[in-house]
Amino acid sequence: MSLEEFVQSTRGAAAAPPAGLSPALLSLWHDARGDWESAHKAAQDDPARDPAWVHAYLHRKEGDIGNARYWYARARRPEGQGSLDEEWAQIARTLLG
8 A cells, every 4th residue: 555545545534444454554544534542542552663653653743752752762763853744654654665
């Protein structure tokens, strides 16, 4: 799936996540739809590095920088820089491969 297809899947009132998304991508999908709680749950429920990266982004988005730093370290990723939209797209692009 391309980034454009992923973004398109988040649009529309009746949108449902595409089948087979990893927890990290599912988290980004919910975040794109404005559902921080579902996004956080999807990221938090998987201890792997990719969900930890999304978890870090989500805490940065909510303004909890200390918690975000912890999750960036767990993900072994540098702290997010620039806009949240840019970081979301960077994470999605990387995870979509």
